[in-house]
Amino acid sequence: MNRIREIFDIGAGFESIIEWLTEEADWLFDFIALVVEGFLDGVNWLFNFPSAFVIIGLFSFLAWKVAGKGVALFSLIGFLLILYMGYWSETMDTLSLVFSAVIFGLLIGLPVGIWASRSDSAWKILRPILDFMQTLPAFVYLIPAVLLFKLGPVPGVIATLIFSLPPVVRLTNLGIRQVPVEIREACRAFGATPKQMLLKAELPVALPTIMAGVNQTIMLALSMVVISGMIGAGGLGNVVLKGITQLKIDMGFEGGICIVILAIFLDRVTQAFTATQKR
Amino acid sequence: MALVEVKDLYKIFGTNPKRAIPLIKEGKSKQEIKKKTGCTIAINDATFEIHRKETFVVMGLSGSGKSTFIRCLNRLVKPTAGQILIDGKDIVKMGSDELRELRRYKMSMVFQHFGLLPHRNVINNVEFGLELGGMKKTERREKAMEAITLVGLEGFEFSMPNELSGGMQQRVGLARALANDAEILLMDEAFSALDPLIRAQMQDELLDLQDKMHKTIIFITHDLDEALKIGDRIAILGPGGRVRQIGVPEEILSNPADKYVKEFVQNVDRTKIITAGSIKHSGPVLNSIKDGPKAALHLMETQSKSYAYLVDSQRSLKGIIHIEDVIELKKKKENDLSTIVRHDFFTTTPDTAISDLLGTALHTKYPIVVINEDNKFLGIVSREMIIAEVNEGVDESDTPTVFSEILEETEVFQNE
Numbered sequence: 001m002n003r004i005r006e007i008f009d010i011g012a013g014f015e016s017i018i019e020w021l022t023e024e025a026d027w028l029f030d031f032i033a034l035v036v037e038g039f040l041d042g043v044n045w046l047f048n049f050p051s052a053f054v055i056i057g058l059f060s061f062l063a064w065k066v067a068g069k070g071v072a073l074f075s076l077i078g079f080l081l082i083l084y085m086g087y088w089s090e091t092m093d094t095l096s097l098v099f100s101a102v103i104f105g106l107l108i109g110l111p112v113g114i115w116a117s118r119s120d121s122a123w124k125i126l127r128p129i130l131d132f133m134q135t136l137p138a139f140v141y142l143i144p145a146v147l148l149f150k151l152g153p154v155p156g157v158i159a160t161l162i163f164s165l166p167p168v169v170r171l172t173n174l175g176i177r178q179v180p181v182e183i184r185e186a187c188r189a190f191g192a193t194p195k196q197m198l199l200k201a202e203l204p205v206a207l208p209t210i211m212a213g214v215n216q217t218i219m220l221a222l223s224m225v226v227i228s229g230m231i232g233a234g235g236l237g238n239v240v241l242k243g244i245t246q247l248k249i250d251m252g253f254e255g256g257i258c259i260v261i262l263a264i265f266l267d268r269v270t271q272a273f274t275a276t277q278k279r
Numbered sequence: 280m281a282l283v284e285v286k287d288l289y290k291i292f293g294t295n296p297k298r299a300i301p302l303i304k305e306g307k308s309k310q311e312i313k314k315k316t317g318c319t320i321a322i323n324d325a326t327f328e329i330h331r332k333e334t335f336v337v338m339g340l341s342g343s344g345k346s347t348f349i350r351c352l353n354r355l356v357k358p359t360a361g362q363i364l365i366d367g368k369d370i371v372k373m374g375s376d377e378l379r380e381l382r383r384y385k386m387s388m389v390f391q392h393f394g395l396l397p398h399r400n401v402i403n404n405v406e407f408g409l410e411l412g413g414m415k416k417t418e419r420r421e422k423a424m425e426a427i428t429l430v431g432l433e434g435f436e437f438s439m440p441n442e443l444s445g446g447m448q449q450r451v452g453l454a455r456a457l458a459n460d461a462e463i464l465l466m467d468e469a470f471s472a473l474d475p476l477i478r479a480q481m482q483d484e485l486l487d488l489q490d491k492m493h494k495t496i497i498f499i500t501h502d503l504d505e506a507l508k509i510g511d512r513i514a515i516l517g518p519g520g521r522v523r524q525i526g527v528p529e530e531i532l533s534n535p536a537d538k539y540v541k542e543f544v545q546n547v548d549r550t551k552i553i554t555a556g557s558i559k560h561s562g563p564v565l566n567s568i569k570d571g572p573k574a575a576l577h578l579m580e581t582q583s584k585s586y587a588y589l590v591d592s593q594r595s596l597k598g599i600i601h602i603e604d605v606i607e608l609k610k611k612k613e614n615d616l617s618t619i620v621r622h623d624f625f626t627t628t629p630d631t632a633i634s635d636l637l638g639t640a641l642h643t644k645y646p647i648v649v650i651n652e653d654n655k656f657l658g659i660v661s662r663e664m665i666i667a668e669v670n671e672g673v674d675e676s677d678t679p680t681v682f683s684e685i686l687e688e689t690e691v692f693q694n695e
Contacts, residue, residue, distance in 0.1 A: 191383035
């Protein structure tokens with residue numbers, strides 16, 4: 001048994017793959033890091049540069065427009081509470097991380113989801129990969145992310161991106177596959193090109209389902225961003241981590257509350273957006 | 280030349296379907312072929328023509344391949360073998376660009392469950408086909424509004440589809456199909472999802488529209504009454520996708536081609552389909568210019584009638600003359616029959632259904648005269664003829680029994 005394990009060592013195999021990547025594909029990861037970092041810095045500046053009250057006002061207004069009075073009031077009080085507790089910049093850092101990871105996630109996930117909906121064989125290959133990505137414990141992503149991208153926010157975004165990608169792929173695929181046959185037939189019968197069919201019928205009809213996927217992706221990203229505090233991604237993850245490692249109960253609790261407020265805000269707003277699409 | 284010519288058309292579903300065709304030609308049954316090759320036959324050797332501006336109904340029960348058939352006509356389904364010529368061009372051989380042209384400008388389609396885009400309002404749905412063809416916004420708006428007016432949807436342009444009833448939604452589907460002004464209109468069970476009252480109303484409106492627009496309509500239905508009402512000609516598809524009979528509604532009712540069609544049409548209310556024009560007979564007719572009292576009496580005697588109809592040399596109907604008036608006229612030694620003409624009888628047009636004549640026919644003393652719109656005498660329809668016609672479609676075993684027979688039977692039964 002041990003002899004076999006010496007030959008087929010799964011863990012060591014994975015290790016040598018990562019080693020090979022760090023040595024040979026160095027330039028690729030440097031490039032990816034550059035792009036992600038640039039984007040992240042931009043987003044970070046956008047959230048951190050204006051006064052906190054301006055941002056709070058904007059968020060509450062957005063919540064009011066999309067989700068109604070209740071959510072707007074919650075956002076106003078919630079974000080003011082974060083400001084009062086003194087975690088404003090950490091919360092904005094976390095939001096930037098989530099935002100960046102989700103944007104990159106959609107850029108990858110939507111085309112992959114559309115591709116999966118087009119081809120049964122593509123879906124057959126993708127499904128186990130997505131299952132794997134979703135069920136692998138979140139911490140495991142941190143190791144290769146650190147090895148390939150060092151420490152800091154960039155590996156945090158990358159790990160988050162991979163962990164939160166599956167729902168948007170799954171639900172884009174599902175949404176497009178659920179478009180009624182007659183709508184597809186109607187498109188073809190009136191002379192639609194495949195591109196017209198996708199843009200004018202399939203994506204709009206599938207949009208509520210796709211938005212549900214986006215919502216899930218955002219939620220997963222938020223949970224992962226906190227975990228990636230362990231590799232120095234910064235933000236609220238750092239606060240919570242400090243609370244745990246240094247047994248500062250007050251800090252851990254306050255950090256936790258900030259995350260909950262942010263999560264509820266993001267969830268309600270994206271969910272409300274899904275509902276307006278359905279109407 | 281016919282607008283659409285379908286020649287030796289086959290559609291077989293399954294892997295490698297072409298190998299099933301020789302088996303069909305050998306006369307193997309659907310089940311045998313399914314067992315041997317795993318293929319399902321949807322259309323089996325269909326050949327027919329559809330003329331310009333007619334309403335051609337393809338009628339069959341579920342599983343008869345009628346939906347597949349209509350989808351072959353715009354190539355949503357690719358036929359396995361055979362030709363479909365539209366204006367002489369074989370669409371089976373067309374590439375995707377040519378097909379797109381055909382679908383955008385030559386034919387449009389109405390679907391059973393409407394196939395509307397749920398995220399677009401009515402007018403955006405109606406202009407969908409025009410938008411795909413790349414028409415400018417203002418122009419397609421205008422065309423879409425015309426189509427919306429045509430189907431009676433004014434005022435609902437900005438409603439969303441899910442705010443409308445089924446009948447209204449199908450109007451949107453119809454408007455969308457009319458908007459691109461295509462010559463051929465394919466209607467796939469267009470009214471089957473509607474409730475009966477709305478269905479009848481939509482059928483009437485389609486007939487009205489067709490009177491104005493003169494499109495070539497190919498209509499699929501499983502409802503024989505609908506087929507008979509809408510169709511200029513009807514094709515009956517049997518199980519296994521075989522065309523059983525093609526003809527005008529009356530032909531199919533009066534001369535069913537085989538047992539399958541016969542069983543099919545058995546339950547139809549014949550009185551609603553058979554028209555006065557198709558059962559009319561010649562009657563006693565006198566010419567007002569050349570016939571006098573003598574000729575009149577002779578005619579009435581030979582036909583043993585107490586009346587005759589008077590027409591002029593263009594066979595234009597003048598009225599009815601009675602035998603006692605002719606005798607009177609003869610006594611007075613006058614010759615002009617038009618002086619004694621009477622007008623107390625009923626007339627009808629040739630396309631009136633006999634169900635509409637029955638009530639009148641039972642009460643009137645004289646047969647009903649069939650005339651055309653120029654008042655020309657075409658023939659007569661009597662009470663006896665109508666009853667005979669109604670009786671024709673009746674199943675013998677269901678007719679009333681003479682009471683004495685029932686009595687006899689019960690007596691025999693008791694004696695035993």
